[in-house]
Amino acid sequence: MYYNDHDPPHFHVIYAGFMTRIEIMTGEYVRGDDALPSSKEKIVMKWLQLNKGPPKFADHWHTIVPPSFFMSLS
Template sequence: MAELSRFYGIVIRMYGNDHAPPHFHAVYADRSALVEIATLRLIRGNLPRRARGLVAEWAKTHQTELVESWQRLNRGETPAKIDPLD
């Protein structure tokens, strides 16, 4: 598991050799969600509306980096940290 970013109490993580489709995990307090990278669609779980909006805004800005992180993790490499939402 790699922590890619952290902002406004939200932690973004990704796991190597995880199931398809390529996705990341967003955790906020006791809630979590899986978000598909290509579509930014919520696959599973839920977050409060504000946290969900922040995650969507951040992911849209960093979609290319998220794809690169997925690829690196699945090659057994460590992904780079991704800048938080400002």
């Protein structure tokens, strides 16, 4: 996760020069990002399942990306 990153809450995965982003709550790839090789995807998804539940990974999103960073266009 990066400070002042954009929604949806996600994390970056970098492997052998390959970069993708995965949504924390759904485990889906951020739209437009390529999938990891299946063997690496299994490892990342297992890690996500172990770390996304409260009070873990997902709870840190709004600490890193404060709500005041976002604005409404409506």
